[in-house]
Amino acid sequence: MKKLALFLLLLNFLFVANAQQTKRKKAIIVLTYDDGLTSQLNTAIPQLDSAHLTATFFLTGNMTEASLPRWREAGKKGYELANHTLYHPCLLNVKTNPADNSANYTPYIMVREIKEMNTLLFALDAKTGGRTYAYPCTELEVGGVNYVDTLRKAGLAKYARIGGGPDAVITDFKNLDPLKVPSWGVTGNPVTGDALIDFVKKVQQSGGLGIFMFHGVGGDYLVTPADAHRKLLAYLKAHRNEIEVTTFMKAMDEVMAAK
Numbered sequence: 001m002k003k004l005a006l007f008l009l010l011l012n013f014l015f016v017a018n019a020q021q022t023k024r025k026k027a028i029i030v031l032t033y034d035d036g037l038t039s040q041l042n043t044a045i046p047q048l049d050s051a052h053l054t055a056t057f058f059l060t061g062n063m064t065e066a067s068l069p070r071w072r073e074a075g076k077k078g079y080e081l082a083n084h085t086l087y088h089p090c091l092l093n094v095k096t097n098p099a100d101n102s103a104n105y106t107p108y109i110m111v112r113e114i115k116e117m118n119t120l121l122f123a124l125d126a127k128t129g130g131r132t133y134a135y136p137c138t139e140l141e142v143g144g145v146n147y148v149d150t151l152r153k154a155g156l157a158k159y160a161r162i163g164g165g166p167d168a169v170i171t172d173f174k175n176l177d178p179l180k181v182p183s184w185g186v187t188g189n190p191v192t193g194d195a196l197i198d199f200v201k202k203v204q205q206s207g208g209l210g211i212f213m214f215h216g217v218g219g220d221y222l223v224t225p226a227d228a229h230r231k232l233l234a235y236l237k238a239h240r241n242e243i244e245v246t247t248f249m250k251a252m253d254e255v256m257a258a259k
Contacts, residue, residue: 027204028244029236030211030251031055032161032183034084034134036063039219041070043226045079047217051233056248058084058134058161061120068124075125080247082132083117083157085110090137105142107150114156130158132248134213138163138185148179159252161211166199171208173255181252183211191224193231200235204242209255211248 031048033040036059048055059081063071075081089102089110098104118131133151140146140162151157157179164182184199196212203210218226236245246254 026244027200027207027242028209028246028251028254029200029203030183030209030246030248031214032058032082032134032211032248033214033217034058035088035215036060036067036071036084037216037220038067039216039223040214041067041074043219044214044217044229045074047226047230047233048079049077051237053233053236053245054078054080054247056080056082056132058082058132059117059121059124060084060088060136061086061117062088072124075127080132080249081121081125081127082134082248083114083121084134085136086113086117086120088136089113089142090139092137102136102139102142103144107142107145107147110142110147111150111154111156114151115154118156130249131156132252133157133160133179135160135162140180152179159248161213161248163213166195167202169199169202169206169208169210170255171206173209174259176255176259178252178256181211181248183213185213186215186224187222188224191228193228193235196224196228196232197235200232200239200243204239209251211251 033044033055036057040057057079059071071081087100089100089105091102121131140148159181160179161181161183163185166184168182168184170176170182188195199210214224215222217224217229236243
């Protein structure tokens with residue numbers, strides 16, 4: 001009788017432990033990089049390679065004969081090559097390049113450009129089955145018109161990333177719009193490795209999804225210092241058992257399946 005009671009007690013312990021393990025959520029971190037910058041090829045990707053971590057690169061049509069083979073090689077390594085439009089239309093371009101001022105675009109022109117960029121990405125990595133997208137300058141409007149639903153109807157982007165601050169931790173997956181997924185647009189004066197890690201810790205505490213939006217790494221513009229970036233990757237690598245680091249596409253597939 002005592003042996004039976006002990007056996008039942010052990011079964012109950014295992015059941016509770018398994019239930020607690022099932023309830024425990026694993027944080028998901030996505031590293032994304034915008035604009036296909038040289039510093040990403042020279043610094044970010046080598047650091048990611050060294051840490052054995054993956055990421056998503058939102059590319060535009062500004063690739064050159066020198067950079068295009070390097071992006072193709074990045075795709076072969078498993079990095080996600082994603083859509084950031086051909087010409088990166090943005091209101092900020094009114095002074096730098098008026099032809100790419102988003103105020104002069106229409107939703108139709110924008111969607112056509114996204115479609116053409118998808119074709120260019122296919123020429124790079126030959127991948128089918130949908131692309132992810134990031135709104136240039138995180139703008140949801142062109143010519144004063146919101147084009148999110150136009151993009152949705154066109155079916156050119158499976159998921160799309162918008163902007164946000166260091167509190168952009170996603171936990172409400174049920175009500176998450178797959179074409180308006182928040183991220184932290186990393187800026188700082190300069191940004192520190194500790195600040196980047198603090199964002200990851202917020203995601204860990206909530207068991208949610210956190211998306212970084214980087215631009216330059218150790219160079220170019222909106223720069224994240226190379227040492228700060230390396231420190232973040234070291235933290236992510238050291239906490240592999242608690243944090244899943246994956247691409248934007250795979251992360252969104254996972255959270256949408258759990259809705």
